Amino acid sequence: MLHTLQASFQGRLAPPLGGFVYRFIFLPLLSEGKEVVSVHQRRLLADLFHDCIAGYTESAAEGHPPWYGSWAPPGAARLIVDRHTLMVLYTPQIEEAKDFFRQLRWILQQKHVANQEVVLIEHTSVWLVEPSPLVGSP
Amino acid sequence: MPAVPITSPEQYEKAIEVLTRVGGTWQGVGSKERFLLVSEAQYQALAQAKVTNSKDTKKDGKGGKNSRKSARP
Numbered sequence: 627m628l629h630t631l632q633a634s635f636q637g638r639l640a641p642p643l644g645g646f647v648y649r650f651i652f653l654p655l656l657s658e659g660k661e662v663v664s665v666h667q668r669r670l671l672a673d674l675f676h677d678c679i680a681g682y683t684e685s686a687a688e689g690h691p692p693w694y695g696s697w698a699p700p701g702a703a704r705l706i707v708d709r710h711t712l713m714v715l716y717t718p719q720i721e722e723a724k725d726f727f728r729q730l731r732w733i734l735q736q737k738h739v740a741n742q743e744v745v746l747i748e749h750t751s752v753w754l755v756e757p758s759p760l761v762g763s764p
Numbered sequence: 765m766p767a768v769p770i771t772s773p774e775q776y777e778k779a780i781e782v783l784t785r786v787g788g789t790w791q792g793v794g795s796k797e798r799f800l801l802v803s804e805a806q807y808q809a810l811a812q813a814k815v816t817n818s819k820d821t822k823k824d825g826k827g828g829k830n831s832r833k834s835a836r837p
Binding site: 637640665666668669672673675676677680681682683684685686711712 | 784794
């Protein structure tokens with residue numbers, strides 16, 4: 627399924643290096659200590675991001691400091707604790723970028739893919755600062 | 765910042781395995797030619813695991829066509 631997404635968006639979401647862009651952040655890696663997204667799947671995601679967005683930034687899952695998140699689904703007797711890696715991606719501010727991540731979320735929530743009950747992908751509009759000559763320099 | 769060229773899916777997966785155990789963040793850059801921009805500590809871990817060697821690593825990610833300037837954020 628990732629290949630279908632890759633074919634649809636290949637080379638179309640590389641961001642400008644300055645100005646308005648979208649920033650997307652996700653994904654949970656371990657749930658209560660159990661691996662949810664395998665190394666192989668992370669490499670497939672990396673391939674997807676190289677092909678469509680020309681790059682990404684990722685934090686080490688067991689890095690310092692680690693990222694934790696806990697949530698309580700309706701009816702649960704106790705909290706579910708997820709341990710997160712963090713992937714940060716920038717795209718142009720176009721609707722296609724949101725479509726890309728909506729479809730990626732759907733794929734990751736499929737039982738036979740990552741079987742994530744909920745994949746959270748944060749989306750914000752940001753401004754990438756352009757360089758400006760140093761004031762007072764010759 | 766060392767730039768480690770990615771030459772195969774297998775090498776990429778081994779690199780992710782190693783980087784998962786080392787603190788910090790890294791960047792994957794490029795579309796066709798792919799590089800991982802890593803810290804010195806991450807580079808040492810990758811070299812120890814034979815994921816890369818000094819021959820094919822740019823010790824400074826700047827300057828080449830895959831430099832940070834041309835890479836995406």
